[in-house]
Amino acid sequence: MRLFDTYTKSLVEVPPPPGPVRMYFCGPTVYARAHIGNARPFVLGMWLRSWLRARGYEVTLVHNITDINDKIYDAAPGASAELARRATEWYFADTSALGLGMPDAMPKVTDHVPEIVRFIGELVDSGHAYPVEGDVYFRVASFPEYGRLSGQRPDQVEEQEPNALKEDPRDFALWKANKQGEDTAWDSPWGRGRPGWHIECSVLAEELLGPSFEIHGGGLDLVFPHHENELAQSRSLGHPFAHIWAHNGMLRFTGEKMSKSVGNIATIRETLDEWGRETILVFFLGGHWRKPIDFSPETMAQAAAQAESFRNGRRAGAAGDRRARRVAAASAGRARVRRGRPAPGRDRGGRLGATGRARWPQPRPQAVTGELVYGRRAVREALRGRREVLELWATERAVGAEPWLAEAKPKQRPERDLSELAGNRDHQGVVARVEPYRYADAYELAAVERPLLAVLDRVRSAAAPRGPARPA
Ligand SMILES: [Zn+2]
Numbered sequence: 001m002r003l004f005d006t007y008t009k010s011l012v013e014v015p016p017p018p019g020p021v022r023m024y025f026c027g028p029t030v031y032a033r034a035h036i037g038n039a040r041p042f043v044l045g046m047w048l049r050s051w052l053r054a055r056g057y058e059v060t061l062v063h064n065i066t067d068i069n070d071k072i073y074d075a076a077p078g079a080s081a082e083l084a085r086r087a088t089e090w091y092f093a094d095t096s097a098l099g100l101g102m103p104d105a106m107p108k109v110t111d112h113v114p115e116i117v118r119f120i121g122e123l124v125d126s127g128h129a130y131p132v133e134g135d136v137y138f139r140v141a142s143f144p145e146y147g148r149l150s151g152q153r154p155d156q157v158e159e160q161e162p163n164a165l166k167e168d169p170r171d172f173a174l175w176k177a178n179k180q181g182e183d184t185a186w187d188s189p190w191g192r193g194r195p196g197w198h199i200e201c202s203v204l205a206e207e208l209l210g211p212s213f214e215i216h217g218g219g220l221d222l223v224f225p226h227h228e229n230e231l232a233q234s235r236s237l238g239h240p241f242a243h244i245w246a247h248n249g250m251l252r253f254t255g256e257k258m259s260k261s262v263g264n265i266a267t268i269r270e271t272l273d274e275w276g277r278e279t280i281l282v283f284f285l286g287g288h289w290r291k292p293i294d295f296s297p298e299t300m301a302q303a304a305a306q307a308e309s310f311r312n313g314r315r316a317g318a319a320g321d322r323r324a325r326r327v328a329a330a331s332a333g334r335a336r337v338r339r340g341r342p343a344p345g346r347d348r349g350g351r352l353g354a355t356g357r358a359r360w361p362q363p364r365p366q367a368v369t370g371e372l373v374y375g376r377r378a379v380r381e382a383l384r385g386r387r388e389v390l391e392l393w394a395t396e397r398a399v400g401a402e403p404w405l406a407e408a409k410p411k412q413r414p415e416r417d418l419s420e421l422a423g424n425r426d427h428q429g430v431v432a433r434v435e436p437y438r439y440a441d442a443y444e445l446a447a448v449e450r451p452l453l454a455v456l457d458r459v460r461s462a463a464a465p466r467g468p469a470r471p472a
Pocket residue numbers: 026027201226
């Protein structure tokens with residue numbers, strides 16, 4: 001298996017199984033509910049771990065929690081530690097609700113300050129760092145490789161952290177003297193203060209994975225300065241550090257990169273509440289690792305429809321037939337995608353059958369109210385499936401435009417009633433309440449011990465034009 005490496009700008013081979021593959025993925029700064037963009041490196045890290053494990057690798061994934069940071073001091077003056085603690089719990093809760101399991105370690109910076117102080121001490125002793133009035137800076141000129149990861153010439157590297165006391169505008173802080181308004185501080189040989197952001201990842205990665213590990217992940221926005229600085233800190237001490245830098249593309253909100261400094265932010269929690277974890281996972285599945293993905297009501301509605309159509313594909317192979325399920329559960333444990341001519345009355349799309357090594361995921365308890373499905377594609381998929389449609393509502397206009405909808409004889413309702421039912425205006429004039437699924441959803445499949453990995457490039461909607469299926 002090969003991964004694109006930002007450092008060499010080439011595909012780099014991952015060592016053969018069983019590895020080990022040790023991975024470090026930069027985690028969130030905890031000062032608010034994490035936004036949906038933060039979920040992308042988390043999801044990719046968890047998927048990569050599952051995929052590698054399923055192939056016999058010994059994998060360890062470390063995902064850090066930045067609980068010392070200017071943003072936390074700014075967000076909760078006088079109570080930064082309490083906010084960081086609460087926001088860490090939110091992050092655990094929100095990411096675990098995605099149903100992919102959790103990383104092997106999620107170290108917090110506050111639990112590792114003595115190790116960070118020791119590491120900075122080594123950099124000072126070896127001439128790669130210098131103290132100035134309670135701060136300690138990394139001496140960029142001492143590391144000739146600097147700039148290579150981010151593709152900058154060493155003499156043209158962007159200035160960071162302006163401060164007249166630095167030897168060189170390129171130098172960056174490893175330790176910051178305690179300032180007014182910062183309500184947490186730790187002792188160090190250079191006075192009371194706290195670690196900088198970049199040093200934490202060098203130290204946490206090496207503490208948990210050792211001085212040499214296989215994969216470093218994180219968003220492309222972290223390449224400079226964060227990862228450039230991590231690399232300089234560790235390699236200037238002679239530690240090999242990460243072998244592959246696997247950066248993911250950013251999540252853009254209506255075309256703009258999401259960050260909390262701009263408005264229009266959706267948190268993971270809000271997105272879970274509005275769309276559910278399956279839709280979120282299908283949304284992330286649809287994006288190439290290094291490319292940006294656009295988050296908007298339209299792209300999420302599309303993902304919801306795709307999720308619905310995948311369920312129908314699965315149902316054609318497995319649902320409703322308990323005997324088939326028992327047979328599947330008894331057969332040996334490898335996920336498989338079944339293809340072939342669909343039986344009459346079944347979806348023309350690919351049929352997915354899967355087993356989770358004698359551990360077929362148990363059906364989840366059923367809600368009595370049924371599930372709300374809306375949008376023309378999603379409802380059409382629901383009608384084509386085998387779930388009972390409990391209620392179906394549509395606007396006169398939608399009925400006029402969609403013959404399949406007219407055939408289903410929906411109750412006609414005005415637009416605003418449908419918006420109220422759906423809870424938003426993305427229903428395209430059609431809303432249905434359908435019987436809940438009686439079988440595992442994508443969440444459960446992803447959570448089984450031997451995870452299902454389905455290649456979805458043959459699944460297509462019968463409504464789509466003929467031709468090659470879109471890779472998913
Ligand atoms: Zn980091």
